[in-house]
Amino acid sequence: MSTPFAAGPQALGYLYQIQYALLTLLKADDDEANSIVIEGLDDVELNGASFFELQQLKHHIGTKRQATLSNTSADLWKSIRVWSEGLKEKRWDPLQTKLTLITTAKAVKGSIAYKLRDSLTERKTDEALKDLLDVANTSKSQELQELFDIFKALKPGQKKQLVEAMRWSS
Numbered sequence: 001m002s003t004p005f006a007a008g009p010q011a012l013g014y015l016y017q018i019q020y021a022l023l024t025l026l027k028a029d030d031d032e033a034n035s036i037v038i039e040g041l042d043d044v045e046l047n048g049a050s051f052f053e054l055q056q057l058k059h060h061i062g063t064k065r066q067a068t069l070s071n072t073s074a075d076l077w078k079s080i081r082v083w084s085e086g087l088k089e090k091r092w093d094p095l096q097t098k099l100t101l102i103t104t105a106k107a108v109k110g111s112i113a114y115k116l117r118d119s120l121t122e123r124k125t126d127e128a129l130k131d132l133l134d135v136a137n138t139s140k141s142q143e144l145q146e147l148f149d150i151f152k153a154l155k156p157g158q159k160k161q162l163v164e165a166m167r168w169s170s
Contacts, residue, residue, distance in 0.1 A: 016059040017043050020102065041091055042082065052096055056082060058103035067105035069113045069168065071135045075103060076113060077147040080132070080162075084150045087162055094161035102169045113168035129163040 021036045021044045028034045028048070037045040042054035056079040069076055079101045086092055100118065107113035112131045115124035136148035154162065 013057070013059050017057050020044060020055075020057055041086060051098065052092065053098040053100060054083070054086070054092065055100045055102055058101065058105065067103070069101075069103060069105040069107045069111065071108075071112050071131055072139055072141060072144065073105070073113075074144065075105060076101065077144050077151075080166075081147045081150045083162060083166070084154055087158055088154060094158070094165050097165055098167060099162070099165045100167040100169055107168055116163070116166050116168050118167040118169045123167075125160075125163050125166075128166075129160060132163065133159075 017038055021038050024044070024046060025034060025036050035047045037047070043057045044055040046053040046055065058075040058079075067075075079099075083099050087094055101113065107117070112128045112135075115128040115131070117123065132151065136152050139145075139148065141148075151159070151162075
């Protein structure tokens with residue numbers, strides 16, 4: 001029996017973080033000094049001799065339809081908020097950090113996330129930045145307004161660095 005106070009979905013999200021972190025560590029190159037932190041600067045934090053990556057994990061189950069990652073997706077904008085705050089507070093270096101949104105949701109073709117796919121050899125960061133600014137400046141969503149404002153408060157150079165560091169992976 002489910003109640004409005006059930007913690008099942010959150011527990012599954014935490015288990016997903018742990019499983020994903022362990023899988024990532026097992027896949028890592030043997031010659032790199034790797035470590036993983038769960039719920040540190042982000043959901044999963046990967047540290048290696050030659051890399052630093054912050055990962056936001058969004059896990060969707062039990063929906064009747066496939067979750068999507070559109071330009072006004074709460075998952076996208078919540079991740080951008082976390083990363084924007086970290087950048088503003090200088091918790092990580094945008095020139096040496098990879099920011100990855102890992103989700104079971106599918107990116108809508110032509111969307112911001114689609115343009116920032118990790119699998120692309122030529123990502124469209126300038127287009128993605130333009131789209132982010134357009135959404136943040138024109139959306140009427142009250143639910144996302146605070147998230148838009150946090151992103152818009154970044155300096156122009158910081159916004160560009162943030163988007164260049166961002167990746168979407170499914």
